[in-house]
Amino acid sequence: MKPDIHPEYHDVNIIMTDGTTFTTRSCMGKEGDTLRLDIDPKSHPAWTGVQRVMDTGGQIAKFNKKFAGIGTRTKG
Template structure:
């Protein structure tokens, strides 16, 4: 292995949607950083079988605002 070309590998915390946390090692961020998940295996429809609409970044609202006038005729 070549020296000084690999990213730093350190411990971070992961916070699941239900509030549970665990530690893992990653190249993300800095030592001790925390990742908060919006979707995880406990809430994702692929694992739970329950469908729900998640609009965390306002993407659905942005889409509706952008395309609300389509289909409406102007006089």
């Protein structure tokens, strides 16, 4: 390896969304810095399998109203 081209690799503290903490090694910040996570495997739907639908401003209701008739056939 070439000298003096690699970033410093040191211990950092990680705080999960539920408040649990652990220490890992990273190139982020300085020795002993803390990283507070907004999303982690304990809370993200991709890992938990639990999904919440957030209907902001009635977007889902507006979509359903607009496309309600698609796929239905009328006799004529």
